[in-house]
Amino acid sequence: MGNRLTQIATRTGDAGTTGLGNNQRVSKASLRVHAMGDVDELNSHIGVLLCEAMPADVRELLVEIQHQLFNLGGELSIPGYELLQPEAVAALDAALERYNAQLPRLREFILPAGTRAAALAHVCRTVARRAERSVVALGNDEAIGDALRQYLNRLSDLMFVLARVLNRVDGGDDVYWKSERLARGDD
16 A cells, blocks of 8 residues: 655655655645545544543544544545445444434534533534545545545544533533524424
8 A cells, every 4th residue: 555654754745746655646736635634634633532531432433433534545545446445334324323322312403512522523523524525526526436425424423423422421411502492492
């Protein structure tokens, strides 16, 4: 899978290009590079989230997601190469079902707030959505695997669910948007 860097400051990108894993040089403004950067940023935000206290099963899930995001980024960096397997999408589907089953039905929209861990999970959710948009834009111009889009779509949903889970770790709750419907007590 591409060359491993032993020298970080190569100066080969000074002219505004970067090397892909297949040794092709492309503009740093290309859709592919944008998608790779958004996935890398998402993985970094998950790393920050992992600095917070959380249940061991959530931590293990997030660490596995980081590995899968590295596969996703690797696939983006090597056009035509497949690293992210459909099983990774299925694993997110299973996690979504498992964690969502523990949660009460939503009564209203929730704010991206609550505990620090939950708020960070919401940041991960929004960055996952941006990464998904970047991958979709790339897919409109170049052939990419379906699993890339699907993984990011499921991951953003899972991060929403995990934010709700993390808000409940010490008996907390979602932070609901103050809507007129909720104020009236409508269900």
